[in-house]
Amino acid sequence: MESLQPPASMDVEAAPAEPNLPAKPLFAPLKAHEMSDGRVQFRKVSVPPHRYSPLKKSWMDIYTPVYEHMKIDIRMNLKARKVELKTRRDTPDVSNLQKCADFVQAYMLGFDVPDAVALLRLDELYVESFEIKDVKTLRGEHLSRAIGRLSGKGGKTKFAIENATKTRIVIADSKIHILGSFANIKIARDSLCSLILGSPAGKVYSKLRAVSARLAERF
Secondary structure (H helix, E strand, O other): OOOOOOOOOOOOOOOOOOOOOOOOOOOOOOOHHHHOOOOOOEEEEEOOHHHHHHHHHOHHHHHHHHHHHOOEEEEEEOOOOEEEEEEOOOOOOOHHHHHHHHHHHHHHHOOOHHHHOHHHHOOOOEEEEEEHHHHOOOOOHHHHHHHHHHHOHHHHHHHHHHHHHOOEEEEEOOEEEEEEOHHHHHHHHHHHHHHHOOOOHHHHHHHHHHHHHHHHHHO
16 A cells, blocks of 8 residues: 655745846936937028018017927028028927928918917828819819809808818919818818819808718717
């Protein structure tokens, strides 16, 4: 008979005690001038001739948010007719420079300062530009009528599209500029393209109502 003996106890090695690790270092975020090895970054925005006088009148409205809130230096180069922007030592974020350049560029395209300032405050805003000839080749009277359809009587059609899609639209001769979020720009662009191709305003309005109702449900 086998003798009933208790099983031999297994030797378990004790895990070595963890060495005392140093505290996790905390680094302050890099400033804009430190990211570029101390080099100053520049942007230049050309001023078209027809925006020179409006720029003079609105200069302080453009200067204040750029210099005081975004901490970016801005000046008008009268000789080169360009608005020049550059980072400072106290610029909090390197992306502020590009945001300010987009803001000034939007003003040059014809957007009002209160609308263009939204580019500084919100990240998801863009400006998209296209020409009527990109949609359909029109000349003479046909082009004039297409521009008239886009604006509507007293700008009624343009305002209706802006309000339904939460965008801002500038119609400068045969160029069209749209400021808004990506999805909203697409809806506004589709409506404008339909008008260029000859759709009556009533048909575009009814489509817009359906699309804006879907947008309201989504958000």
